[in-house]
Amino acid sequence: MSENVNVYGICRIAEQNFLESASRLKLEDSMVQRLINPKEKLEISLNPALSNGKTVHLKSFIVRHNSALGPCKGGIRFTGDVTMEDVQGLAMEMTWKTSLIGVPFGGGKSGIKYDQTGLGEVDKETIIRSFTRAAMRHIGPEIYVPAPDIGTNETDMGHIKDCIAYSWGKSTTDGCFVTGKPVILGGIEKRREATGRGVVYSTAAACKALGRDISQMRVAVQGFGNVGSAAAEIIAAEYGAKVIAVSDINGGVFNAEGLDIKSLIEYCKKTGGVTDFPGSENISGSELLETDCDILIPAATQSQITLSNCKSVKADIIAEGANAPTDPQADEVLSGSGKFIIPDILCNAGGVFVSYLEYTQETQREQMTGEMVCRRLKKRMESSFKEVYEYSNREKITMRQAAMDIAVKRVVEATKAMGALP
């Protein structure tokens, strides 16, 4: 892990961003309490027996933060260090993200606390099925709809769907219980790359707004998983930008002339990481963040840009592919020095937008082509970017503040419209 992980903590970041927005919007204290506290928090113990015959004991978490706008939506984080607090912060972020991007979902998230180092595919499936069986009564099209996040992928989502259908004695689920599934199981084309693609569409919109030619941009990407590798590939292949540095948890690689991202993806499939990629120079994780470049895409994990390293960030556009990669104090320093930050709830909302398309497709039993998905995603990322950019200019606040205020206002409006429960 990098030295900066969890310096601030995602829950604190999410709460602080919300409280600042609540203060700008002059929300009443009762509304603040209603929105800051999650609707539901669950800790579920799992005891699966793995293929070596040993039973392991692990914790899993589900947080349904807010469902004023619809069923709670958010991915499953499966790592050795995920905590209930992380899941709570991430669930709150989802509430604002779904609101901002304009889909009828609330915010949720789940976590499975288990270190996957050395875990084989069969045992991973066992743990995913164990989680699904235990959590099933909290998952459903009108309750909480999971998706991939760090440590989970479309194969896992396929197992979740199958596990639920199996428990009913049916061949499939009735409605959408999980998004990000394989296409053959009712998933949607382009979902795997949707978050990274959305990051690129919002970055392209930012370049346009700032009068910068994206094809001339030098890009550094932190994290080369689902989000980072797709963003790197698309910004290079479709927009002609030069991706000069990428990193993963074990370090990074650099080439001033641009890395061949397609080959790097193939290389990672064989070796499990970016280090020693032929034709590049190895760099450290912290050197990646300090790379002399125009655009930095943090797409790894939270609290990577902190008060202690933010002054070394040279990129003047920061596109937050990860959730909460920038600590609030660092955010203030960066914004104060004129950096343009595309905040996470806007920048990485492409994944949940395409999850929404998957949800509607499955409910209506129709099929959308990849071309239709990309067109709708691009249109939505551009219109959301425009909304936030104009609001930020009008109110003379940062992009993050504008995104938060727009998102919080919608949830407040829905909450007021629902009225108080008896």
Ligand SMILES: NC(=O)c1ccc[n+]([C@@H]2O[C@H](COP(=O)([O-])OP(=O)(O)OC[C@H]3O[C@@H](n4cnc5c(N)ncnc54)[C@H](O)[C@@H]3O)[C@@H](O)[C@H]2O)c1
């Ligand atoms: N998958 C999605 O659809 C989605 C949607 C919205 C937001 N996000 C967010 O994007 C981020 C990445 O998610 P993902 O799905 O790509 O995860 P992933 O597990 O596929 O990939 C994570 C990548 O980050 C690297 N990494 C982890 N810690 C690192 C560190 N400290 N320094 C450098 N690299 C590090 C890993 O080695 C890996 O390459 C997370 O913050 C996640 O919450 C994901």
